[in-house]
Amino acid sequence: MKKRLFLSILPLFLGILTSVKAQTAQDSIQLRKLYDVSLLNGQSYEWLRTLTKDIGPRLSGSAGAEKAVQWAKKELETLELDSVWLQPVMVPKWTRGTPETAYFTTDNSEKTSVPICALGGSIATPANGLTANVVEVQGIEDLERYGKEQLQGKIVFYNRPMQPDLIETFRAYGNAVDQRGAGAMEAAKYGAVGVIVRSMNLRQDDFPHAGNMSYGDLPDEARIPAAAISTNAANLLSKTLKSNPETKFYYKMSCKNHEDVQSYNVIGQITGSESPDEYMVVGGHMDSWDLGEGAQDDGTGVVQSMEVLRLMKATNYKPKHSIRVVLFMNEENGLRGGTKYAEVAKNQNQKHIFALESDSGGFTPRGFSFDASDANLQQVLKWKELFQPYLIHYFDKGHSGADIGPLEGEGIVLAGLRPDSQRYFDYHHAANDTFEIVSRRELELGAATMASLVYLFDTYGVQ
Amino acid sequence: MKKRLFLSILPLFLGILTSVKAQTAQDSIQLRKLYDVSLLNGQSYEWLRTLTKDIGPRLSGSAGAEKAVQWAKKELETLELDSVWLQPVMVPKWTRGTPETAYFTTDNSEKTSVPICALGGSIATPANGLTANVVEVQGIEDLERYGKEQLQGKIVFYNRPMQPDLIETFRAYGNAVDQRGAGAMEAAKYGAVGVIVRSMNLRQDDFPHAGNMSYGDLPDEARIPAAAISTNAANLLSKTLKSNPETKFYYKMSCKNHEDVQSYNVIGQITGSESPDEYMVVGGHMDSWDLGEGAQDDGTGVVQSMEVLRLMKATNYKPKHSIRVVLFMNEENGLRGGTKYAEVAKNQNQKHIFALESDSGGFTPRGFSFDASDANLQQVLKWKELFQPYLIHYFDKGHSGADIGPLEGEGIVLAGLRPDSQRYFDYHHAANDTFEIVSRRELELGAATMASLVYLFDTYGVQ
Numbered sequence: 001m002k003k004r005l006f007l008s009i010l011p012l013f014l015g016i017l018t019s020v021k022a023q024t025a026q027d028s029i030q031l032r033k034l035y036d037v038s039l040l041n042g043q044s045y046e047w048l049r050t051l052t053k054d055i056g057p058r059l060s061g062s063a064g065a066e067k068a069v070q071w072a073k074k075e076l077e078t079l080e081l082d083s084v085w086l087q088p089v090m091v092p093k094w095t096r097g098t099p100e101t102a103y104f105t106t107d108n109s110e111k112t113s114v115p116i117c118a119l120g121g122s123i124a125t126p127a128n129g130l131t132a133n134v135v136e137v138q139g140i141e142d143l144e145r146y147g148k149e150q151l152q153g154k155i156v157f158y159n160r161p162m163q164p165d166l167i168e169t170f171r172a173y174g175n176a177v178d179q180r181g182a183g184a185m186e187a188a189k190y191g192a193v194g195v196i197v198r199s200m201n202l203r204q205d206d207f208p209h210a211g212n213m214s215y216g217d218l219p220d221e222a223r224i225p226a227a228a229i230s231t232n233a234a235n236l237l238s239k240t241l242k243s244n245p246e247t248k249f250y251y252k253m254s255c256k257n258h259e260d261v262q263s264y265n266v267i268g269q270i271t272g273s274e275s276p277d278e279y280m281v282v283g284g285h286m287d288s289w290d291l292g293e294g295a296q297d298d299g300t301g302v303v304q305s306m307e308v309l310r311l312m313k314a315t316n317y318k319p320k321h322s323i324r325v326v327l328f329m330n331e332e333n334g335l336r337g338g339t340k341y342a343e344v345a346k347n348q349n350q351k352h353i354f355a356l357e358s359d360s361g362g363f364t365p366r367g368f369s370f371d372a373s374d375a376n377l378q379q380v381l382k383w384k385e386l387f388q389p390y391l392i393h394y395f396d397k398g399h400s401g402a403d404i405g406p407l408e409g410e411g412i413v414l415a416g417l418r419p420d421s422q423r424y425f426d427y428h429h430a431a432n433d434t435f436e437i438v439s440r441r442e443l444e445l446g447a448a449t450m451a452s453l454v455y456l457f458d459t460y461g462v463q
Numbered sequence: 464m465k466k467r468l469f470l471s472i473l474p475l476f477l478g479i480l481t482s483v484k485a486q487t488a489q490d491s492i493q494l495r496k497l498y499d500v501s502l503l504n505g506q507s508y509e510w511l512r513t514l515t516k517d518i519g520p521r522l523s524g525s526a527g528a529e530k531a532v533q534w535a536k537k538e539l540e541t542l543e544l545d546s547v548w549l550q551p552v553m554v555p556k557w558t559r560g561t562p563e564t565a566y567f568t569t570d571n572s573e574k575t576s577v578p579i580c581a582l583g584g585s586i587a588t589p590a591n592g593l594t595a596n597v598v599e600v601q602g603i604e605d606l607e608r609y610g611k612e613q614l615q616g617k618i619v620f621y622n623r624p625m626q627p628d629l630i631e632t633f634r635a636y637g638n639a640v641d642q643r644g645a646g647a648m649e650a651a652k653y654g655a656v657g658v659i660v661r662s663m664n665l666r667q668d669d670f671p672h673a674g675n676m677s678y679g680d681l682p683d684e685a686r687i688p689a690a691a692i693s694t695n696a697a698n699l700l701s702k703t704l705k706s707n708p709e710t711k712f713y714y715k716m717s718c719k720n721h722e723d724v725q726s727y728n729v730i731g732q733i734t735g736s737e738s739p740d741e742y743m744v745v746g747g748h749m750d751s752w753d754l755g756e757g758a759q760d761d762g763t764g765v766v767q768s769m770e771v772l773r774l775m776k777a778t779n780y781k782p783k784h785s786i787r788v789v790l791f792m793n794e795e796n797g798l799r800g801g802t803k804y805a806e807v808a809k810n811q812n813q814k815h816i817f818a819l820e821s822d823s824g825g826f827t828p829r830g831f832s833f834d835a836s837d838a839n840l841q842q843v844l845k846w847k848e849l850f851q852p853y854l855i856h857y858f859d860k861g862h863s864g865a866d867i868g869p870l871e872g873e874g875i876v877l878a879g880l881r882p883d884s885q886r887y888f889d890y891h892h893a894a895n896d897t898f899e900i901v902s903r904r905e906l907e908l909g910a911a912t913m914a915s916l917v918y919l920f921d922t923y924g925v926q
Contacts (some may be wrong), residue, residue: 035628035630036628039627039628040627040628164502164503164904165498165499165502165503167498167852167853167854167908168854169904202904203903364827364883364885366854389630390630391630391631391829391857393856393857394854394856420827420883422827422902422904422905422908423902423904423905426902439885439886439889440666441627441632441665441885441886442885442886445630445885
């Protein structure tokens with residue numbers, strides 16, 4: 001009996017096996033097509049050239065950001081998607097004003113100029129600048145030890161570096177960035193009059209790195225100006241303070257917070273052939289800091305995400321689910337775009353099953369990290385071999401992306417592209433984040449890798 | 464009986480298990496140490512600065528090469544190794560002479576200048592330069608189709624590009640480089656008067672890329688001058704030829720082959736504590752092409768190899784086998800250093816069990832390729848998990864390194880560091896291969912990764 005049953009289901013079983021094999025072959029072919037089109041006939045690099053060289057920096061609320069929105073909408077409209085639209089979102093606006101100046105001096109006669117930049121969200125110094133003695137600390141934890149007596153009237157200098165011995169640079173960033181984000185707010189509570197923060201940079205160089213900071217609930221009158229200082233200058237200042245604890249630091253900044261302004265997420269959609277009411281998102285953020293051209297952060301994510309949909313069309317792939325490219329506004333200093341997108345999706349009962357963000361640079365892709373269940377990760381690991389020819393090897397749980405974070409919930413897999421991260425913080429939020437530092441091949445490999453994952457999730461759904 | 468035997472060997476078995484576990488923990492700790500010292504207190508980057516910025520290009524037989532030899536010997540002597548010496552080797556000498564000039568013209572009035580460089584080993588053009596019509600071909604295979612009638616008196620323009628759709632750029636290089644190596648020799652047989660070869664470069668830019676070529680057994684009078692042309696200029700020339708097949712190309716080169724000269728491999732050794740007569744080699748090549756600073760090719764391999772021995776000392780690791788750093792001379796145009804090293808090792812019956820070369824750039828390390836048996840590869844795969852925290856994932860059979868190739872034989876494992884290769888050919892043999900394009904972190908990660916593999920082979924031997 002058992003034997004007969006076995007024999008009777010054998011053809012069925014073999015049929016399944018054959019069809020699994022055929023599907024795998026089909027998957028291999030589709031991945032190869034996606035990589036071929038991206039590498040041989042890609043659009044992402046020329047898009048990036050326009051976005052960085054012609055449009056340039058795109059801080060929320062700036063003319064550059066608006067220009068980028070209009071440009072992306074127009075470009076997406078050339079792709080013959082099923083729909084392209086702008087999703088309105090109010091965003092904060094902060095301006096740097098005239099270039100910052102800063103120096104330190106041990107005797108008031110010789111002044112050593114140092115490269116600084118205001119941190120995003122900071123208030124200005126008094127119009128004539130601000131001078132005070134400096135207390136160097138290794139982090140917010142140190143403030144309590146010094147106490148009000150030693151910090152009152154002083155400039156707090158946060159100088160804990162990113163750790164070079166951490167292989168994953170994003171971890172090193174995570175371990176140091178509280179100084180930038182909350183350093184001013186915390187120092188103000190001890191009566192400090194200003195803060196300067198060592199740039200979040202693993203290199204020793206002369207670029208100050210911008211980035212967001214927050215005063216939390218501090219009342220206006222308690223807020224103090226916050227700047228980043230280049231790593232070289234931080235080293236020099238630290239050395240000088242050791243021999244001259246009375247060193248005075250001067251800086252002048254005219255940055256300003258404004259009223260919120262109207263801006264937009266840019267969205268393009270290929271409507272699904274089988275489950276049009278189930279959505280998959282691929283995106284990056286359109287806004288950037290104002291010092292460079294926002295190339296690696298996050299011009300590459302923007303153009304790679306646009307390229308994913310273009311690759312679908314160029315390879316004649318007709319997705320089962322509705323696939324959207326979403327170019328989020330305001331990741332850097334508010335996350336309003338990501339928040340808005342998730343809010344609208346929720347209000348309109350749009351079932352999102354998958355979202356992928358590229359916001360770790362356009363370097364050689366290594367894989368993906370997933371904000372997903374164990375079962376979902378197991379599903380992904382089944383696809384690992386398909387990626388092997390492309391040297392894509394990293395599939396693990398971890399952070400996906402800030403902009404897609406608000407979509408988190410039951411039944412959705414969130415993923416983040418994981419490129420090689422070793423050089424990312426050499427340029428992050430700094431004036432050297434320009435088109436020239438992006439490798440065309442690396443960018444195109446990333447776009448194809450993203451398109452491949454989107455294809456697989458579309459084909460197999462989220463299990 | 465069986466049961467009693469089992470019980471009696473159980474403690475032994477558990478003992479082995481415990482000791483395996485302890486050893487694995489010990490390995491983890493040692494790898495972490497190697498990475499920590501390399502990243503926190505590394506020497507490789509400063510060595511590279513000196514080698515590239517102070518010494519500069521190091522073509523075999525040049526003053527730079529000799530300066531580099533003396534410098535490396537002196538630096539190795541500071542490491543308190545057991546011995547440091549120079550191994551004499553005669554090397555070819557070729558000089559570029561005055562900078563090359565080249566242009567093409569469709570009507571003899573308007574001349575379009577193009578960036579070219581003589582290929583290493585090429586003869587000069589006549590003193591006043593060489594002008595001829597051009598036949599564009601897609602490779603050596605094409606010559607036969609054109610035949611003597613169409614090639615006699617012409618300049619053959621080899622324009623088959625490296626394939627961008629190959630993920631592994633070294634494969635793309637391998638598929639195109641015969642045009643550079645043998646293009647002149649083959650075209651001369653059809654009566655061509657010169658060749659120009661599209662640079663081995665995946666980017667479209669203005670750098671001509673040098674590299675070696677050979678005339679094989681062609682008699683002197685049959686030899687014709689060979690130059691590389693930048694990819695941008697190759698594209699332009701190709702386009703021009705399509706509309707104007709009568710386009711004339713002019714180039715002038717004063718390069719020259721000289722008599723062989725004396726040079727050296729630089730060798731440093733830590734003598735093994737248990738098997739001093741069994742040798743393990745780690746190396747890169749000291750010579751470089753003359754246009755840039757020989758940073759990624761192969762300054763990085765040189766300083767990483769030096770760093771491997773320094774890391775052993777700095778972590779107080781006392782190897783069982785004798786470990787040598789060998790800085791090979793003349794990889795680029797003769798392989799005399801690698802050949803000599805293997806010859807001496809053979810003549811002196813020095814048993815070599817392992818050799819590792821870094822000659823694929825100092826980019827983020829991904830793993831190693833092995834010229835080894837299946838059993839050896841299985842041995843390596845057991846160590847894979849130890850490398851996981853460092854994102855080292857690639858362990859496969861493949862090319863090891865040109866300089867260590869002559870050591871091939873029974874009982875030796877040959878390995879090559881495999882860094883990310885996507886940008887390698889952007890700089891390879893060109894004027895832009897300078898210190899500035901090397902990332903300190905990526906270089907240091909590579910050195911630690913190499914040291915880790917050397918440590919493991921030293922600890923476990925070659926099985």
